[in-house]
Amino acid sequence: MGGYGLYVWGSFGVTAAVIAAEIWLVAARRKAIGNLVADAGPDESKDTP
Amino acid sequence: MQLSDINWFKYAAPQRFYPLAGKLLPWCAAVAVLLCVAGLALGMFIAPTDAQQGDAYRIIYIHVPSAWMSMVIYLAMAFWAAIGLIFNARLAAMLATSLAPSGALMTFIALWTGALWGKPTWGTWWVWDARLTSELVLLFLYIGFMSLHAAIDDIRRADRAAALLAIVGAVNVPIIYFSVKWWNTLHQGASVTVTKSSMATPMLAGMLIMALAFWAYCIAVSLARLRVVILEREQHTQWVRAELGVRS
Numbered sequence: 001m002g003g004y005g006l007y008v009w010g011s012f013g014v015t016a017a018v019i020a021a022e023i024w025l026v027a028a029r030r031k032a033i034g035n036l037v038a039d040a041g042p043d044e045s046k047d048t049p
Numbered sequence: 050m051q052l053s054d055i056n057w058f059k060y061a062a063p064q065r066f067y068p069l070a071g072k073l074l075p076w077c078a079a080v081a082v083l084l085c086v087a088g089l090a091l092g093m094f095i096a097p098t099d100a101q102q103g104d105a106y107r108i109i110y111i112h113v114p115s116a117w118m119s120m121v122i123y124l125a126m127a128f129w130a131a132i133g134l135i136f137n138a139r140l141a142a143m144l145a146t147s148l149a150p151s152g153a154l155m156t157f158i159a160l161w162t163g164a165l166w167g168k169p170t171w172g173t174w175w176v177w178d179a180r181l182t183s184e185l186v187l188l189f190l191y192i193g194f195m196s197l198h199a200a201i202d203d204i205r206r207a208d209r210a211a212a213l214l215a216i217v218g219a220v221n222v223p224i225i226y227f228s229v230k231w232w233n234t235l236h237q238g239a240s241v242t243v244t245k246s247s248m249a250t251p252m253l254a255g256m257l258i259m260a261l262a263f264w265a266y267c268i269a270v271s272l273a274r275l276r277v278v279i280l281e282r283e284q285h286t287q288w289v290r291a292e293l294g295v296r297s
Contacts, residue, residue: 003103004105004169007105007108007166007169008104008107010165011111011162011166014158015111015158015161018157022150023270026273026277029274029277029281030276033280036284037280037293038293038294038295040295
């Protein structure tokens, strides 16, 4: 990179890292809501007269 | 079939939009990956070294696309927030909240890569000039939108309050875009406009392909987040429980 490696790879590396983090956070949030609803168990509200 | 035959409001219901988003998502993700590979191959291996900036200019392949996306996403967020506010449309408000984190991320990338580009070319990481400062204000607007939304327990009130902030903050976008014309800034003017470009063809092609890759990525990740937001907000409905495989 002609002596500019720190700047160029610092840009590309951090971009790749934050994009990976964003994807991971969305996946973790999706998993969390799945677990939350599953832990709540069957909906018994419809059995209530 | 005419456009007037299409029921445009069919997908305004979160329950109907959820599967549509699920179908669009993998296509957008695949397009993003393919364009990113093509754009980086062109930009890093085929495009020549810049005569003045050397290889430092290659930061352009993420700096410009992320800066464009930071503004585009804000306008999209403000638009959907306004639709949600005016028409009391739940899905539009959900879409606005789903766009905000990606917009903040794009703004951060634009600022970070701008600093790393500024040091070797300007001799400084940061200056308080109009372009850089207004882009930093954009990051604060995104953070403010998300913080305000998170601070209000009543989700519909949170939507309305955050929408007002998003709409008012939209005035910052033209300020960012035209800042290099309106003020004397260290940041250079636009190298690319709709009608002309001062860049070499391989450089320009690589940058435009990367811009499309960023578009596709942002659409994909925003759709993925929107699906999660829909599940969170509709978690007490039967269709979400069925979707998540929970016995009703």
